[in-house]
Amino acid sequence: MLRDARKTSGKEEAxxxxxxxxxxxxxxxxxxxxxxxxxxxxxxxxxxHDIISQSLLSCPSLVAPPSYHRLVMPLSTIxxxxxxxxxxxxxxxxxxxxxxxxxxxxxxLSDGVLRMSLDTETYERAGLQGKPSKFGNxxxxxxxxxxxxxxxxRSTSYLxxxxxxxxxxxxxxxxxxxxxxxxxxxxxxxxxxxxxxxxTPPSAVAAPxxxxxxxxxxxxxxxxxxxxxxxxxxxxxxxxxxxxxHGGGKSEEANYHREVWRDWAMEIYEYLSLLLLPSRPADxxxxxxxxxxxLSTYAVDDAHTDSITRIRLSGLVPARWVNEFWGNLEGLLxxxxxxxxKMAWAGMVVHGFDDVPVGPTGKExxxxxxxxxxxxxxxLPEEGAVMVWDLAGGQSE
Amino acid sequence: xxxxxxxxxxxxxxxxxxxxPSQLPPPPVLPTHNSLKLLTRCTxxxxxxxxxxxxxxxxxxxxxxxxxxTSEKLLLQACSSLECxxxxxxxxxxxxxxxxxxxxxxxxxRGISIEICYSASIxxxxxxxxxxxxxxxxxxxxxxxxxxxxxxxxxxxxxxRAPEDVINLAVLWGLSSEKARDAVSGRCRVVVRQAEMRRKxxxxxx
Numbered sequence: 001m002l003r004d005a006r007k008t009s010g011k012e013e014a015x016x017x018x019x020x021x022x023x024x025x026x027x028x029x030x031x032x033x034x035x036x037x038x039x040x041x042x043x044x045x046x047x048x049h050d051i052i053s054q055s056l057l058s059c060p061s062l063v064a065p066p067s068y069h070r071l072v073m074p075l076s077t078i079x080x081x082x083x084x085x086x087x088x089x090x091x092x093x094x095x096x097x098x099x100x101x102x103x104x105x106x107x108x109l110s111d112g113v114l115r116m117s118l119d120t121e122t123y124e125r126a127g128l129q130g131k132p133s134k135f136g137n138x139x140x141x142x143x144x145x146x147x148x149x150x151x152x153x154r155s156t157s158y159l160x161x162x163x164x165x166x167x168x169x170x171x172x173x174x175x176x177x178x179x180x181x182x183x184x185x186x187x188x189x190x191x192x193x194x195x196x197x198x199x200t201p202p203s204a205v206a207a208p209x210x211x212x213x214x215x216x217x218x219x220x221x222x223x224x225x226x227x228x229x230x231x232x233x234x235x236x237x238x239x240x241x242x243x244x245x246h247g248g249g250k251s252e253e254a255n256y257h258r259e260v261w262r263d264w265a266m267e268i269y270e271y272l273s274l275l276l277l278p279s280r281p282a283d284x285x286x287x288x289x290x291x292x293x294x295l296s297t298y299a300v301d302d303a304h305t306d307s308i309t310r311i312r313l314s315g316l317v318p319a320r321w322v323n324e325f326w327g328n329l330e331g332l333l334x335x336x337x338x339x340x341x342k343m344a345w346a347g348m349v350v351h352g353f354d355d356v357p358v359g360p361t362g363k364e365x366x367x368x369x370x371x372x373x374x375x376x377x378x379x380l381p382e383e384g385a386v387m388v389w390d391l392a393g394g395q396s397e
Numbered sequence: 398x399x400x401x402x403x404x405x406x407x408x409x410x411x412x413x414x415x416x417x418p419s420q421l422p423p424p425p426v427l428p429t430h431n432s433l434k435l436l437t438r439c440t441x442x443x444x445x446x447x448x449x450x451x452x453x454x455x456x457x458x459x460x461x462x463x464x465x466x467t468s469e470k471l472l473l474q475a476c477s478s479l480e481c482x483x484x485x486x487x488x489x490x491x492x493x494x495x496x497x498x499x500x501x502x503x504x505x506x507r508g509i510s511i512e513i514c515y516s517a518s519i520x521x522x523x524x525x526x527x528x529x530x531x532x533x534x535x536x537x538x539x540x541x542x543x544x545x546x547x548x549x550x551x552x553x554x555x556x557x558r559a560p561e562d563v564i565n566l567a568v569l570w571g572l573s574s575e576k577a578r579d580a581v582s583g584r585c586r587v588v589v590r591q592a593e594m595r596r597k598x599x600x601x602x603x
Contacts, residue, residue, distance in 0.1 A: 252506065259498060260499050260502065293494070297494065
């Protein structure tokens, strides 16, 4: 049976979004499947979690979780032959530097293209070819503040010893010589082969030598961190009767019903954000909360008390993996017995990297777009559809 | 003919709160005036749910019936099911509940207007502060002041203000000037007409 309600997106700030025709909900089109997220939070009612926890932990996504490295090295390390040939010329990696966007210098290597977001002094000293960035520059004194340097390291002009290579090497040695913190992920399929212990028999294609730097900072795998919180107010996740996201005509009544639906969707989004505060859910949504209305009049609409389980995965999580993980979860929820399936809902909040100078499709980002490529998904109970909230607008091209 | 006061229609309000006596208080006898139209009006303060079945009897006695709910549940009931012409909240004190678009919008759909009374703020500073805050919130919740009317609830003539002054006051609270003018003149006329129709006209299918 087709899942109901294809909700289309609007131009507002946070808006419920499309379902892909394949039935797998995703706010991200194919370009974004190269994207990475720092943290994924999954929330379920504890009752449902207890039933499916074993199957969830042994689902395909969690059995082979993605791994990443946290390297501390100067930028010139990527130009060393072992790294350069293994990962830049032949493999496919993602390298993100730690640093606040538009405040410090940040580096990002994805798909073989090295991008640096630099301030004026560093740019002029480095002597590399770049252009003023679209964001972070203002009129007058602020006019030439930030520069974006984009170098395609996979192109043939960048071979060890070539002119461009040497220019980059000189810049790295003089200007970027301070060791930086990088997050590194190897995307190529031969990933496993490269990191196998030497005792395994060699495969038909000889595994390339692992660059020394990766041995220095061993891989970390993403392990789920499971917490549960009891006595939390949970809304029923049912839209108000007669309200609908679109359609119904131009009459005042139809307009009212559309506005009521939109307000409800935003309230649910607000509720999810209160539930997922970093350490524990907000005090306002605890069942035993009684606050003077002078301080806060927030109340959860038609709420019942329940306990919630949160599964937190943090590290460098690929978007493809997130997609598969959600698919696995939905499969497990569908397999629940009839009476439990009616009440089952699940939410997933995917955080984004705030400080990356370029978004996943290669478009520039500014520091005022604070959430990176973050989105929230919620599977509504009782054969409801999946709602997706995606933040649009902000400083990105 | 333009009246010296600036208004053409005036309603005299009787405020009733608490339990309604079995003999409903009759409206005051109004003198006739050649340029002003005088109406009687009742503002019923809703404190519990038990009085609601007598609303039809009350609205037969007075030309306009306004309800003043004191809690969120009563506001929801007044907006969605009770029969009245206006909903008038006491804006001179801090509202203990937040106003929501869902409840207020339901009232507007049924044709009920929301009233802001400004006379309490003329003398009392705290009332003025609360009035500005509550009026701004109401205007935000009704998405730009749709279905809002303004009136004074003056007990003495000193608390009355001319229509242009009231319009300026509404603009201060956040209404646009056309909406503010509409709140003082157009919408009020609509309310008076609707009240008259409800009592005198009969809807039927031919």
